[in-house]
Amino acid sequence: MSKIAPPAPPMIPARHHGGAQTPALIVMHGTVSPCRKGNARSVANWWHGTSSPDTSAHYVADPGESVQCVGDHTEAYHCGYNLNSIGYELSDPETGAASRWEDADHKAMLAIAAVDVARLCLAYGIPIRRLSNAQLAAWDKGGKKPKDGGIVSHRQMSTVFKKSTHTDPIGFPMAAFVKQVKAAAADLQKGASTPVSKPKPKDPVDTLAPGEKVTSLAQINQHGSAREKAALAQFAKNQGLKVTQTGELIRRLNVLRAEGKLGDTGRAVFYAAHGWHEKALDELDARDGKKAATPGKA
Numbered sequence: 001m002s003k004i005a006p007p008a009p010p011m012i013p014a015r016h017h018g019g020a021q022t023p024a025l026i027v028m029h030g031t032v033s034p035c036r037k038g039n040a041r042s043v044a045n046w047w048h049g050t051s052s053p054d055t056s057a058h059y060v061a062d063p064g065e066s067v068q069c070v071g072d073h074t075e076a077y078h079c080g081y082n083l084n085s086i087g088y089e090l091s092d093p094e095t096g097a098a099s100r101w102e103d104a105d106h107k108a109m110l111a112i113a114a115v116d117v118a119r120l121c122l123a124y125g126i127p128i129r130r131l132s133n134a135q136l137a138a139w140d141k142g143g144k145k146p147k148d149g150g151i152v153s154h155r156q157m158s159t160v161f162k163k164s165t166h167t168d169p170i171g172f173p174m175a176a177f178v179k180q181v182k183a184a185a186a187d188l189q190k191g192a193s194t195p196v197s198k199p200k201p202k203d204p205v206d207t208l209a210p211g212e213k214v215t216s217l218a219q220i221n222q223h224g225s226a227r228e229k230a231a232l233a234q235f236a237k238n239q240g241l242k243v244t245q246t247g248e249l250i251r252r253l254n255v256l257r258a259e260g261k262l263g264d265t266g267r268a269v270f271y272a273a274h275g276w277h278e279k280a281l282d283e284l285d286a287r288d289g290k291k292a293a294t295p296g297k298a
Helices: 039-048 098-102 104-124 133-141 154-161 174-192 218-223 226-238 246-259 263-273 277-293
Strands: 026-030 059-061 066-068 086-090 151-153
Touching: 026 104, 026 154, 039 059, 039 066, 059 104, 066 104, 086 104, 098 104, 104 174, 133 154, 151 154, 151 174, 218 226, 218 263, 226 246, 226 263, 226 277, 246 263, 263 277
Parallel strands: 026 086, 026 151, 059 086
Antiparallel strands: 059 066
């Protein structure tokens, strides 16, 4: 059976995030904004902007789509006690009767979220289960391992770790949602057992915000994998530069991206510089696959 890949929605990078992490827990949130199409991008653009507060989450969903804002293997600032957890924001005003979660817009959003969370759990070996507060505390004491993880709310994180006072998502039907995630996971696994031909993907950099630029290489130098650092060295060599010429490397990355001439290695470096380590490694896998298919060609 093929391994299930994590979600790959459109990406609008959050300005604020931490360093490397291992995904091992899913934390559900409410945005305190309307449950309507377009809200996910509004929230993501807010986190991306220069006036963004020191907060972020990995994903945000609305009735029409989900958007990714921080790479899964990078810490996001979503609940005060963040390391090794994935923050998933649901568009919801956080007011009104609990029955609002049953209206058409909320149902459409939860269907999207259920597939995303199912993918995250299957990709990273996180059990699809609702953790009690005691189990959440045990997950932390046991070293925050994926096998001990599950799905919790921001309210639980606040209660157990006391790093936040937030109680969202208010009125959220967690038990029903976990069942929905299990059903989505079963469907994904059925599909994965039948090989299908994949369409040629778009240039992944095009899914970043228009005009998005590299401003630093710290994510690669401080948190990048050996392959990402090697890609940076290769990109520098291709450009006739040294890896220590940071300013010129950044300028070249941005110019080539604007011209649509980054190439596989350049795209991987562009992703890695934004903290999108999974996407960078996917790009390198694709590049190396092309090389294997064409012996003797770099």
